[in-house]
Amino acid sequence: MIHKEVAQIISISKNMVVLTGAGCSVESGVPDFRSPSGWWNQIDPRTVATVKALETNYPLFHSFYTTRVNHLRKILPHAGHAILARWEQVGHIKLITTQNVDGLHQAAGSSHVQELHGSIKEFRCHSCRKATDEEAFVNERPCQCGGKLRPSIVLFGENLPNDAWQRSMAAIESADVVMVIGTSLQVHPVNQLPFITKGKLILINAEETGQEDRFDFFLRGKAAETLLLIQHYMEK
Template sequence: MAAAFILHAGTVCVLTGAGISTESNLPDFRSSSGWWRKIDPKTVASVEALTNEYELFHSFYSARITALKQAEPNNGHDILAAWEAGELVQLTATQNVDGLHQRAGSQKTAELHGSLASFSCSVCHESAGKDAFLEGVGCRVCGGNLRPDVVLFGEPLPQEAWEKTFEAVRNADVLIVIGTSLEVAPANQIPRQTRGRKIYINKDRAGTWEDFDLILTGSAGSVLKQIDFWIQAVKQK
């Protein structure tokens, strides 16, 4: 049924969360083994941590960046990139900051929470390099602390990415939500912006699962592989 929804749609948008990257050996945030089960996010990933506890802030993001060096796009990322190339997907909006969609080849993306691929000064906003951040050196212009360009707790969301996403979702015939618990606003409002069909793919059901037309339980990569099998089978007829 999911394959039929996608093939018969004029426009398809995708929303992904951390669950799509767990198969790349990156932990999610709210599962039993997720980041936020081990540590209070506001102590390491907030404006307050950046300002008042920089050593802890730096240690946390250095660990995430180091883990990302070992990660590669998985089947889920690859399939979504292939669907985009085949004009089946018009936008992939992601809550992830790992850049794995882009590394898999997706070009029509919206990064709702920023990216770990770029860095800047927390004071003057001058751009900086990853190595400079990892080495813990100050800004080359003002000496301020460096940071990754991700959205911290207490910061506004990137308006351009969110406007792009809401516009695309409102006009979508199908919205596919993958690997997110939909517990955090405003991302949990995205599925309610479309009048099209909604597909939910996750290991666990979200609290708002009743809003979806189709719920597929399992790992993102395996479920997307099954859907892609039927899409390719129909195309070859």
């Protein structure tokens, strides 16, 4: 069984990197982006998740991200997040690099996390970049410099954080296993990251991405239930 074979590979890994996308958080209750019930089927990202929206239509920008911030207050990590944290603690995982901004990996106990798209748990002024807090953003207070407050996430058209990108690339290049969880592999340049490794490639996703043939193993399923099954075979 494929889950058993993957479990055997992970059990001897000392240098695994895990790349996660929105599908990794769905079982915690976080909407993804591209499914029929995802965020981008409710609102066009080109109208809200952009620097232009922040600068020219701040009420829309603020309303959308305040909704996301408030929604995440009641969200907790699922069993799959906990398994990844455990694998880090016992020495299998070297790094988690994530497209997610929800902070669930850290909340589950993972220490070595690089956030490629920033964090919706952190806030700053768009003009002077001074750090602020969630309360100030939600209550729509301006910065002392007069600038607009925003989550510290990467908006469309902005560059990825260089440090997180470089650390992720270096870790993947030297990894013995790269596991990709819950991403459609559509977003450039992150979708190129898995394929710079010489290690084993594992994909866990609820749907086919069209790139399954580039992986050594494809496990179709939800993140938590698939990781629980792998963990089950690792404990046998």
